[in-house]
Amino acid sequence: MKKASRAGSKAARAKTPPAKRKSAVKKAARPAPKQPATRRPAAKPKIKPVARRPAASAAPVSAPQVSWGALVDSLNARVAVRTISIADALARPMASLTVLPPPLARAANIESDAPDGVRARRFLAMARACVADLHGDRPLAARENMARLLLHMAWNGSKLRFRRQGGRQTNDGTGPGRGLIPFEAHRAKDTLIRLTRAAADRVAHRLGDITGLGWPGLVRCAQSLPDWGQGGRGAAFPDGHILAGLLERNDQFALYLARAALLLIPPAVPVGNNNHAEYWFAFWRISAPDPQAEQLAFRLNADEVDALIDG
Numbered sequence: 001m002k003k004a005s006r007a008g009s010k011a012a013r014a015k016t017p018p019a020k021r022k023s024a025v026k027k028a029a030r031p032a033p034k035q036p037a038t039r040r041p042a043a044k045p046k047i048k049p050v051a052r053r054p055a056a057s058a059a060p061v062s063a064p065q066v067s068w069g070a071l072v073d074s075l076n077a078r079v080a081v082r083t084i085s086i087a088d089a090l091a092r093p094m095a096s097l098t099v100l101p102p103p104l105a106r107a108a109n110i111e112s113d114a115p116d117g118v119r120a121r122r123f124l125a126m127a128r129a130c131v132a133d134l135h136g137d138r139p140l141a142a143r144e145n146m147a148r149l150l151l152h153m154a155w156n157g158s159k160l161r162f163r164r165q166g167g168r169q170t171n172d173g174t175g176p177g178r179g180l181i182p183f184e185a186h187r188a189k190d191t192l193i194r195l196t197r198a199a200a201d202r203v204a205h206r207l208g209d210i211t212g213l214g215w216p217g218l219v220r221c222a223q224s225l226p227d228w229g230q231g232g233r234g235a236a237f238p239d240g241h242i243l244a245g246l247l248e249r250n251d252q253f254a255l256y257l258a259r260a261a262l263l264l265i266p267p268a269v270p271v272g273n274n275n276h277a278e279y280w281f282a283f284w285r286i287s288a289p290d291p292q293a294e295q296l297a298f299r300l301n302a303d304e305v306d307a308l309i310d311g
Contacts, residue, residue, distance in 0.1 A: 104133065104209055107252040110180065112161045117308045119160040123180070123251075124151050124309060130255050134203065149269055149276050150258060151309075152302040153284065154180045159301070163248045176235035179247035179254035183261075185225045186234035188243055191261040192222035203260050210253045211246055273302040 107126050110119055127147035135143060154160055158180070165175030165182045176184045195204050208215040221242050226234040237244035247254045262269065265283045270276065277298040281291060288294040 104206060109251045110160050120305050120308045123154055123160055126252065126255055127151055130259055134259060145271050146269055150255065151305060152276050153280060155305040156298050156301045178237060178244045180251055181254055181258040183247055183257065184235040185237045186228035187261065189222045189225035191257060191264065192219055194264050195260055207256055207260065210256060273299050276302055
């Protein structure tokens with residue numbers, strides 16, 4: 001019986017096709033399907049801690065060193081406050097000038113009968129000295145631009161020949177202006193009073209030094225001048241007024257007073273003769289029947305005197 005069963009099993013194996021056997025083996029050998037793996041969230045980049053520098057020890061706070069040029073350029077804002085009365089300003093000592101500037105060398109007046117080039121160069125030298133005295137800490141180009149503006153203002157009209165404003169460049173005194181850079185009475189008063197209220201000690205000291213009156217005496221003289229009024233009122237100096245005489249007889253005083261007046265104008269002085277003409281008309285001449293003609297005449301006069309200086 002055993003032999004018969006073995007023979008039957010061999011016959012059954014022989015009947016089974018070989019392909020089916022291999023497929024059965026393969027099916028048995030296939031691994032189980034993998035379950036979808038859950039994705040881990042991406043790791044956040046590590047941020048390196050920034051090493052903080054130790055705070056530097058705070059430097060002792062001290063008052064900023066303000067140059068005279070920067071100080072005087074900011075006068076107009078303080079003048080508008082008008083917290084200082086004239087009486088108080090005249091009564092207080094000039095405390096901010098702990099060391100007075102050296103005495104100012106007296107400059108000779110311009111010779112009105114000298115050739116044009118000589119007059120122009122002489123006045124420009126005086127203007128450069130004035131600007132350097134008041135603003136020696138400023139760049140040379142800025143100082144030269146201011147000196148040229150003063151020259152242009154003085155050359156316009158009388159061309160440094162006359163110190164009394166008159167019609168058609170005549171020394172007849174019919175006009176109200178006095179000085180090589182013509183000052184009317186109300187402008188001279190306004191300049192000195194505003195400088196006093198603003199406590200511009202160095203500028204006021206220089207003006208008082210040049211006149212020999214001192215700062216309080218000069219301001220008291222200015223108080224007796226008329227104020228500006230409609231229709232040209234306040235333009236003329238009273239007969240025999242000391243400031244009118246100083247403007248006519250002391251070119252250095254007229255130059256320093258003109259520089260002081262320009263310092264009280266808030267906008268900075270522009271560069272170039274065209275800009276000088278616009279600046280002069282806007283803040284000095286102010287009004288005229290034909291503004292464009294006035295500005296053109298100023299520019300042409302500025303070009304003329306520059307040609308005399310620069311060749």
